[in-house]
Structures are given as structure tokens and as C-alpha cells.
Amino acid sequence: MSALLLSADKRGVVSVTLNRPQIRNAFDDALIGELTGAFRTLGADDNVRALVLTGAGTAFSAGGDINWMKRMAGYDEAQNVADAMGLAEMLRTLNELPKPVLARINGAAFAGGVGLVACCDIAVAAEEAMFAVSEVRVGLVPATIAPYLVAAIGPRAARRYCLTGESFSAAEAMRLGLVHKIAPLTALDEEVEKILSSLLDGGPLSQARAKRMIAEVAGRPVTQALMAHTSRTIAEARASDEGREGLAAFLEKRKPGFRR
Numbered sequence: 001m002s003a004l005l006l007s008a009d010k011r012g013v014v015s016v017t018l019n020r021p022q023i024r025n026a027f028d029d030a031l032i033g034e035l036t037g038a039f040r041t042l043g044a045d046d047n048v049r050a051l052v053l054t055g056a057g058t059a060f061s062a063g064g065d066i067n068w069m070k071r072m073a074g075y076d077e078a079q080n081v082a083d084a085m086g087l088a089e090m091l092r093t094l095n096e097l098p099k100p101v102l103a104r105i106n107g108a109a110f111a112g113g114v115g116l117v118a119c120c121d122i123a124v125a126a127e128e129a130m131f132a133v134s135e136v137r138v139g140l141v142p143a144t145i146a147p148y149l150v151a152a153i154g155p156r157a158a159r160r161y162c163l164t165g166e167s168f169s170a171a172e173a174m175r176l177g178l179v180h181k182i183a184p185l186t187a188l189d190e191e192v193e194k195i196l197s198s199l200l201d202g203g204p205l206s207q208a209r210a211k212r213m214i215a216e217v218a219g220r221p222v223t224q225a226l227m228a229h230t231s232r233t234i235a236e237a238r239a240s241d242e243g244r245e246g247l248a249a250f251l252e253k254r255k256p257g258f259r260r
Contacts, residue, residue, distance in 0.1 A: 004034045011260045012049035021057025028068035036090040043097045050199050054104035063111025088144040095119040098208035100199045104192050105129045115145025118152040124192050125170040126185040137165040152178050203242045203258045
């Protein structure tokens with residue numbers, strides 16, 4: 001049985017499903033490698049408009065596979081650093097993917113599973129889903145997920161949940177900013193489709209530029225250099241084929257060619 005399932009619809013929406021339901025979709029080094037490769041391939045595919053990341057069965061992801069962590073305990077420092085870099089590279093690849101990524105959180109998201117959620121652009125969770133940044137409870141540190149988690153929920157909330165390892169509800173995850181929308185499990189796919197519909201109305205190149213721009217301006221003071229950079233960004237968008245088509249379609253009251 002494949003640990004990672006990919007399926008695409010005619011709109012160019014690709015579902016990326018962690019497929020280890022017997023261990024709550026925990027990941028190991030092999031699955032991390034598969035995810036990295038899939039994200040790179042999908043990110044470079046012009047036919048792909050958006051990704052939906054989810055888990056098979058009743059959980060989203062329980063984080064690291066316990067058997068993988070047992071193996072890591074026997075590694076020397078250099079091997080452990082190399083292994084951790086594999087996870088860090090996967091998370092960065094997901095975070096910087098030039099396509100919109102929506103997390104469909106169908107159940108529990110713990111430890112590294114929370115990191116996956118934080119790397120997605122939009123997150124929709126079942127009301128029943130539970131979350132925990134639980135690494136400290138097994139003597140570990142949520143290190144590779146920390147940049148994305150802190151960006152999502154802020155340092156103050158990260159202090160609480162990274163230090164206590166306590167679980168929290170989908171409603172709390174939404175209050176913190178980790179999740180954007182919650183719904184009963186039976187209505188989860190309906191909510192996902194509503195957001196996908198909005199995403200598919202946008203220009204794919206514009207969305208890629210917008211993701212990159214957000215990363216470039218976050219936390220920076222508005223200096224002359226930053227103003228010049230953002231001005232160049234909008235100027236390039238205006239002059240692009242997609243920008244010209246979008247503006248022309250708006251003025252002509254028709255659907256632009258990039259909308260599916």
C-alpha cells in the first residue's frame with residue numbers, strides 16, 4: 001500500500017493524501033522524501049492549480065512515526081542533523097510551493113502534523129479535530145516546525161502550546177489563527193469546495209506572486225527599498241499576459257481565460 005496518494009480532478013486540483021491510517025498517518029523519512037518529491041513536481045506543473053493536503057482514515061497526521069524516532073535515537077549527531085534536514089526541507093518546500101495549498105484537517109493533527117498545517121496557505125478543520133504540539137512530552141523539541149508555527153499563531157501562543165504539549169480544539173486552533181474555518185466532519189468537503197472555488201477564480205501566476213510577496217514583506221519595515229520592490233512587483237503583474245487578460249476580462253464583463 002502506497003504511503004502517499006495523489007489524485008487530480010479536471011480543474012487541476014490535486015489531493016495529496018497521507019495514507020498510513022493504521023498509524024494515524026504518522027510520517028517517517030521515506031514518506032518525507034515522497035512528500036518533498038511530490039511537492040516539487042506539483043509545484044512545477046502548470047496544469048496544477050491547487051493542492052488539498054489531507055489524511056486517510058480518521059486522523060490528519062500524528063506527526064513522526066514512533067519507529068522512525070526509535071531509529072533516530074541510535075543515530076550519531078551528523079546522521080541526526082541530516083535526517084532532520086530532510087524534514088526541514090520538506091516543510092520549506094510545502095511552505096514555498098507556488099500554488100495555493102489547502103489543508104483538509106479531517107482529524108487529529110499532532111506534533112509534525114501541526115507543522116504541515118502551518119505550512120499550508122489555508123486550513124479547514126473538522127470541528128472534532130484535535131491539535132497538539134506534543135514534542136516536549138517525549139523529550140523532543142518542535143524545532144523544524146517552529147518557524148511556520150510561530151508565523152501562524154505568534155510567539156506568545158507558541159510558548160504555551162510548545163511548552164505544555166497540551167491538546168487543543170479546532171475552535172481554539174481557529175482562534176489562534178492556525179485554522180481559518182471549522183465545520184462538522186460531514187460538511188468538511190463542502191467547506192473545502194467553497195474555498196477551492198474562490199481559489200480557482202484567481203490567476204495562477206498572480207497567486208504565486210502574491211505568496212512570494214507576502215513572504216518578502218512579512219515583518220519588514222516599510223522602507224524605500226521595500227516600496228520600490230512592491231512597486232516593481234505590481235508593475236510586472238500589470239504588464240504580464242495574465243494581468244492584461246484579467247483586466248481586459250473585467251472591463252469586458254467576461255470570464256478571464258485563466259478561470260476554471
